[in-house]
Amino acid sequence: MWPLLTRANRWAAAHPRVADAVLAALALAVALGGLSDGRDRGRGGGGLDGLDAAGGAVSSFSSGAVALLVLASAVLLARRTHPVPVAVVSAGAVVGAVLMGGADPLVSAPLLVALFTLGWLATLRTTVLTVVVAGIGYVLALAAAQGVFLDERGDSPALTVLALGGAAAAAGVALRGQRSALAAARARAAQAESTREEEAQRRVTDERLRIARELHDVVAHHIAVVNVQAGVAKHLMHRDPQQAEHALTLVREASKSVLTELTAVVGLLRTDGGDGPAAPAPGLARLPALVEDIRSAGLALDQRTTGEAVDLPPVADLTAYRVVQEALTNAVKYGDGHATLVVDHGTGEVTIDVVNTFSPRPSPGTGGHGLIGMRERVDAVGGRLDAGPDGSGGWRVRATIPRGTV
Template sequence: MELAGLRRAAGLHPQWTDAAVGLCLAALSIATSHFTPLGEPQQEATGHHVAAAMLVFVTVACRRLAPWPVLAGTTVAAVPLTVVLGSQPLAVTVALMAAIYTVALATDRRTVWLTTLGVFAVGWLAHLAGGPEPWWDPGNSVDLAFLGMAAAYGDATRSRRAYIAAVEDRATRAEQTREEEARRRVVEERLRIARELHDVVAHHIAVVKVQATGARHIGQSRPEQVAAALDAISRSADAALKETAYVVGLLRDSRDPAAPTRPPRGLAQLTNLLDDIADHLTVDHHRSGEARQLPAAVDVAAYRIALEALTNARKYGDGTADLTVAYTPQAVTLDITNPVGRARPGQGSGYGILGMCERAAAIGGRVTAGVDGSGRFAVHASLPTDVHAVTA
């Protein structure tokens, strides 16, 4: 625990840590300057040894602040000390190792090795100038091993830190991607449920409104028809409740026994839809091509687009509409047209056409809506029936 605490404190205060380590190395270099190999005369600490100790202290304490200037200054200061003392003091070697290690953390491998060779060359020339050994003496090259170790350790540390940073960055990006994907799916689900609710509520409430308005107008003159209008209102309200319960059930957990299991409506229920709206919208229905089983997403989208287009025809037309469903080998197309009735300001949310376009785009199809050349409002939907295209 104490060692972990010391490491944590060193990480929080790196400059103070370097200064403390440099002071220890400086004191150790002065203390060891008295030791000499056996058989050689006793060596006394001189001002040059004190200068070497100061050099190692300054180098280690300032190495993080300016790695390159510190290395250059240490290399220059090492030359006169090596020449005067006849060999490179151990404190100078340690200072150069610390400087090269720090530079290796901040640069690429090629640069640090070229720099190490340059520092060694300067020290080697200083050895030749101050020492009695000839240039080929192996002792002149001992410092190369120490400097090489410092460069290799610094390069390895830099590579390890870069790898850890890359792994952490990939993990962070992966987490962000998962969060973005989750948010995207939530938005898509909200849009899907909003479309379902709009389709269901808009259709059935429109039927209720039309029937209620008609019942109010005929209540005095034709009271016998009020009951039929009320029956139609009751059926539409009941259907709206059931459809809304189904859409709300989409929000439930699939393991919930109360979640509805009824499959969504498709083109097979188109006849029932036309029967429901027959009292207030006359539809001329045609089909071309052989009807076949469609992918579920295409079947639901086609039914909902037809439902929305016919609802708009009933609300804004003159009570008539044409509906054509065409089956081709690659697609199913729907064409719904109706005369444009008198404009009703403030009516309509504008979400119906947008919902049709979004439904078609979700499965790779398209919807166009607008007044055609004959003055009729036309909705054309083309939905691909190829399973691979739909699910891609």
Template sequence: MAALATRRWTSRHPLARDILLACVVVTFGAAGELSGMRGETDGVLTTRDVVALLVALLAVAARRYHPPLNLAATAVASTVLVVATGVEQPVLFVALGIVTFTMALRTDRRSALALAGSLAACLYTVDAFVSTGSPWSPESLGLFAWIGMATAAGDAVRSRRAYIAEVEERARCAERTRDEEAARRVVQERVRIARELHDVVAHHIAVINVQAGAASHVLDRHPEQAGRALAHIRDACETVLGELSSIVGVLRQSDDQDGTEPVRGLARLTDMLDALAAAGLVVEREQIGHARPLPAVVDLAAYRILQEALTNAHRYGTGTARLTITYAVEKITLDIVNFIADGRAPAGSGYGILGMRERAATAGGNLDVRAGPDGRFTVHAELPAPTLKAAL
């Protein structure tokens, strides 16, 4: 946790991170000078060593501010110290590598290669003449390798960051374009559906209005004509209901919410049966097993399945239905059986059956709907219902 907090703090304060890095470089440089570095130094911090450490400290701490200018200044300072003292300062080479990496990271590739190559050539020439007095100095080739490695590393990191940023931007653009296209298509589809709904409903409502007027006009004098008018009204109602069902099916989504209606469950089953009885549906109810509290999702799914199945039984059936609720150890089973009047509701049709299947699937169960040759229509649902443990 502390490491994560430190990383977040340093990412928000890059200057503090650079100063910390500069202190680490200078500390190791000073320790190397004092330790003698295996006999290559005298083990004492001289004036030239202190100056080299200060140059390295300033170069690394300010590496993010004008990196090309910082690199040039660091290279000039290193060159002056080498020419003036005739001694190479390892801490300056480390600082040069860090500053070169930063320059390549924050500069385009062509400029970074040109600047790094020029500085490496100048440093090589000065170091070669100071060390050997000859333009050919194999010992000084390490400068090229060091500067080249730092430049390549910085350019690689810059390229990777640019690639990641481009990929993320493309993903954002693609997502934004996809959302805009989806929204545009939704608007177009809604306009089309609204136009179609208006045409269908307006036409049939006009027909119903005309036929209702005709029926009321001839009801007393010509009852047979009133019957025909009422038949036309019934046909128009069935047609418009069918059209509405098809249009609602286009709009329907599997994640539709139930609105603001209070959550129902099997505890409200008696009220539902009373309402159906008042509407003319006689339901023979049977319960097998002891009723127990059910998970909320299962309880609501069971209620909705029974509601839809019994509504269909009242709408398409002969006026009676048989309901059986079975409480098993780990499940609850619902069986609704009725006889279809004139075969008006074939098995598997309609959005009511689709809704019951979705309800059962949401609760982790399954639903089976069958229509027998004798007109018997059966809805069978099995929902998982593990026994709930009492709260302590």
């Protein structure tokens, strides 16, 4: 049964004009059946004997009622686009048919369809007002046609039609509410899907930026060392082969380090859960090795640590390490060979100070993404970064990173 109703509903939705024509024809057939039954009952009860004697009076009475019922049914073809006018015209035509003797409840079939459509498509206030007015008109018309408001049992003969009219309108209102709820649910689902896709895209973008930042930090540091030591080796190749060999050894070690870290970073893009543990992210615990690498690259670095070292959260620890690495790499690339590094482990934060003097080459602020990357990292952990000339011919990078929760 339900599959049949579902198919019928789909067909009606696909062919609304044809469905409305079929519905109007059915309503007219039911109404005419009620008109015929009412006339037959009138004859059997003797109430229309005078009209029978008049002959043509019955024909006139029937044709007028039929014409009104045809009108009440025909306007249903426009029920989807003009529900209020259709309900008004249908109510007026049915009331007219009742005045002409159509007392059977079946005569109201077109009006019931119109009231259902009104509840479906019009506002609740319009629906209630129309139902009340149509009900009053029907009651008065039926009372005028039959000469009484109440039957011998004390009931209103119009009670059946009033109940059916209210039920039809209520069914239309319920259908409208159901469709509105369904449309709202679909809109929420579409919004949720769109939001989910946007969130996924944002996470992908954030992850790409993070990996790009890691690649920059890893490559920039080691390639700077390689570049400096390769230049030293070329300069000393003939004059001091032993020092040139040492410089090439440093180039080899830096190259090996950058390949190792690149493998770890790029491996993040290729794993789907991983078959083994990932290498731990670097932090301030690896600072001595970083300082040694920088000194091997030819930078005379004065490094000091103050305060009591306490473990930082992983992200903050990595941020602190990358800030030191980037600042010292800039000192190698743009400085005159001397720099100082101070790491102060305060009560609630870690402060990193890197100062180097300029060489005749461009300053660190003339391009690249190093400073931007440092600032983004520090901002992400709720810290603060200042970078720029220190007023005495040097360049200063100062980062303050809160400890947060370990």
